Amino acid sequence: MKPADPARLSLNTITTKKWTLAQAIEGCARHGIRGITVWRDRLQEMGVSAAVQSIKAHGLAVTGLCRGGMFPAPDAVGRKAAIDDNLRAIEEAQALGASCLILVVGGLPAGSKDIAGAREQVRDGIAAILPHAKAAKVPLAIEPLHPMQAADRACINTLGQALDVCDLLDPGKTGALGVAVDVYHVWWDPQLEAQIARAGKARLLAHHICDWLVPTKDLAFDRGMMGDGIIDLPRIRALVEGAGYAGYSEVEIFSEPDWWQRDPDQVLRIMKERYATCC
C-alpha cells in the first residue's frame, strides 16, 4: 500500500476549535497543511470575502464546507427554513470554491418517533436543493453518521443508505451528489468494503479521519487522534483510494476532554506525524 501523501492532508477546523478561521488558515499554512474544511459559524465570524481572500493568499484548497443538512422539522415552516439555510450554505461553498458541501442530514423532529418519516424528509430536502447545488457546481456530500447519532443528528446512518439516496436523486452519477466517508461513523459497518466499492470515484467526495477510543465516554465529543484508537485507518484509506478517490484526508476531531483543550499548534504537529505513521 502507498504511504499517506502529506500533500493530501486537510484540517477540519473543528479540530482546532480554539482558533478563529483566520488563525486556522494561518496555522495550516505555517505547518504545510494544504487543505482546509471550514465550519460555517467561523466563516460568518470572519466574513466570506475575507476568508476567500486569506485562503487564496495562503494557497489552501477548501476540501469542504460544514455543514448543510438538518432537514427534518415538525412542520412545513421549519422544513422551508432548513432548505433556505442550505441554499445559503451552497452559496458560501461556491464562494469558497469548496470541493463539497457536507450534509449532516438531521435526526428526528422534536416529539417524533418516526424515523422512516424523518428519512423521507431528508430525501425531499436533498431533492429540493440539488438543482441549486448543480447550478452552483457545489457537490453535495451526504455524510452517514454513526447510528448512535441517529436520533439527534442524522438519520442516514450507513453508506449503503446514503448511496440509495444518491442513486434515487442522481441516477446518472453526475458528480453533483455523493458521500463523505468519515471513518468514525463507518468503521464498524460489515458492508463497508462493498459500499465503498459501490460508491466509486463518482460518489466519493470526502474522506474524514480520526480514531475510535476504547472506552469512548461521550456520544459526540470524545473522538481520538489517529493512532490512539482501534480503527484500521490504512485499510479504509486503501478502500477509498482503491475505489478511485483522489482527494484529501481531512482530520475531524470532536474532543472536549483532550484535543480541544490543547494548543492548536501542538494538535497540528501531532496530526501531521500521525498521518505519516498511522494512516
Next chain:
Amino acid sequence: MKPADPARLSLNTITTKKWTLAQAIEGCARHGIRGITVWRDRLQEMGVSAAVQSIKAHGLAVTGLCRGGMFPAPDAVGRKAAIDDNLRAIEEAQALGASCLILVVGGLPAGSKDIAGAREQVRDGIAAILPHAKAAKVPLAIEPLHPMQAADRACINTLGQALDVCDLLDPGKTGALGVAVDVYHVWWDPQLEAQIARAGKARLLAHHICDWLVPTKDLAFDRGMMGDGIIDLPRIRALVEGAGYAGYSEVEIFSEPDWWQRDPDQVLRIMKERYATCC
C-alpha cells in the same frame, strides 16, 4: 394492532440490579410478571439448583440466560477458555429450561484493529458450541449489539449480519440458532423491517425492550424506560409478531443514573404500566 399482552411481559434481572436473583424471582411473582431472564453472576450467587427450584415454585418462565458469547481473544488459549465458558452456560440454560442462551459475541481482542478477524472468531466460536447447544436443546440467540459497542462488546452489529451467521451455520433453520431483537440495538437500522421478516418465526428467539433517551449520556449504561425515549416500540413489536414471534417481551434496562438507583418494586410497577400503554 393488538395491545401488548401482560402475560408476555418478562423481567431481565439486570433491570433490577439491586436485587439478588431470589429477590427478583419473588418480585416477579409479587407483581404478576410471568417471565424472567437471568444473569449468570446472580445465578452463581444463588446456586443453580436453588434458582431452578424457586423459579419453578413461583411458576415463572425463563425467557433467556444472559449471557454466552465473548468469543474473540488474542490467542488460542483465550478462545478455548471462551468456548469452555459457553459450554457451562449451555448447561446452566438447560438446567433452567431457558428458552434461549443470549450470545453477546464479543468485540475486538485486546490490541487488535482487525474487526473482520474478530468476526471470523465469533463465527468459529458459535460453530464450536452449536452441536452442544443442539444436544442440550438450548437455542442460541445471537444478539446484534448497537454499533457503538462494536469495539468492546460485540462485533455483530446488525440483524442482517447476525442472520448471515445463522444461515451459514444452521442453513436448515432447525430452531437451534437465531437472533435476539433488542429494540435499543436495532431501532435505527434502515433494514430493520426487511431483516425481521427474513428472520421469521424460526430465527426470532427473543424480543428485548427499553427506550433510547435523547440525549444519551453513556454508551452502555444510560438506557431509558419504555415511553421515555424515541423508539417506536409498538411498530417493532408489530414487526416481530407479524413475522411469527410468539414469545415474551423482556425489559432490559442498563441505567446507572436512574433506574438502577430506584426501589426495584417501583421499577416493576412502572414497567408494567408502560408495557400496557407504550409498547
